[in-house]
Amino acid sequence: MLYFIGLGLNKDQLTFEALNALKTCDKIYLESYTSNYADNNIEKLETQIKKKFVKIYRAESEQGFSKIIKEAKTKNIAFCVFGNITSATTHSSIINEAKDNKVKIELIPGISIFSVIPMLIGLEEYRFGRTVSIVKQEKNYSPTSFFDYILQNKELGLHTICLLDIKIYKQSKYFMQPYEATIRLLEIAKEKNINTKDWKIFVVSGACSKKENLTLTNLKDLSQKETKYNFPSSLVICAKLTYNEKENRNKIKNV
């Protein structure tokens, strides 16, 4: 059996169904290249459940998950992911590979950043459009489609959750900071001749950790100071707020 388990955003967000599955497992893999706990306390979870996690990095996953799938033919194996399990495309690949190999699978959801963000800043879940990822510009890779989607959402009166680029390798880590994301957004806005002066932006960082921080700001202010926010940081670009949302924003948390 191969369990796909969402761990949530901190160790206490583990669900009982996740714990019960982990207890039966002979080996537990932890996907360690698309996310992490904000508190970096996976060791505390290991102590709590009295099992060790074997970390998997991007290079290994790109070579295929054949080893894990082979093990899961005869043993109970867990493939754990921070947050929820289906946000990254590689996760669906391993699920499909397992199915191709007739390995029995079970999907166990975890608390998702997508559920937590609207809750923290008091915006209505029905008023979010498609989510985008803001990606680091590289030599031959300079997408701007995320900007178009933000505009599209704004025109429809919808908020946009923007996830920020992450590149975690065994030897190096890169987490895009909100000010970098904002500089990129301002560059594209200039190219496209879009006025972003009135855009209201939330920075949600370290969600569900002791370092949690919510900041309401705008593109220009955010871009001008190299403030380091805690992982994970996301931006929410707001559409026009409803009366309720304004009330909530002022009251749910003191932003």
Place this chain on the structure above:
Amino acid sequence: MLYFIGLGLNKDQLTFEALNALKTCDKIYLESYTSNYADNNIEKLETQIKKKFVKIYRAESEQGFSKIIKEAKTKNIAFCVFGNITSATTHSSIINEAKDNKVKIELIPGISIFSVIPMLIGLEEYRFGRTVSIVKQEKNYSPTSFFDYILQNKELGLHTICLLDIKIYKQSKYFMQPYEATIRLLEIAKEKNINTKDWKIFVVSGACSKKENLTLTNLKDLSQKETKYNFPSSLVICAKLTYNEKENRNKIKNV
């Protein structure tokens, strides 16, 4: 202290942080008018945590939450919700009322139907547009805006999660069935002269329960038979599927 706690979609989806909060509470309220467990097993959870839930219905909540808030000034009180905590507007009202009364609050997220649906049917979370609610047509209440939003999403190449109307009172319960929702969609399509012949639709019912069922169908077929699906039932109206999504759809679950 007033805890707002998401219970998830079945009793084993309770998180440790929810359990730890419940343990400290003198009284536990359960919002019982916008949702429920598919398995109806809140009693099992009561046994497990050795505490009773006091159920709250719509009428009581509309009279205001003043009693609960007054209690929370001197005691630890929990306000529990099935799934996640911020999907219903009334929930933000009580949060705001607590804040106005200077009652300390803590928000504890739960596994959300919004995270579970894309996972179960293998559609990419980035390709969902705004969520809609399909509401029962009544004498002086006949909204069609949800249909426009579905069209909008479709035009942008995005899937739509459609929640179905629920009316739970102390003495009566109404859960809109997928075939009723579909009949309403077909009526509006006819009025607006929209061809829905090619629309692919998932019915996701009893998510995360033993009665879980996933059906891939179309509007016409779904509307023609009064099939009763298990609670909670949602529809997903698909945009054009990507290659990956087709692969996933065939493999994640045998729909």
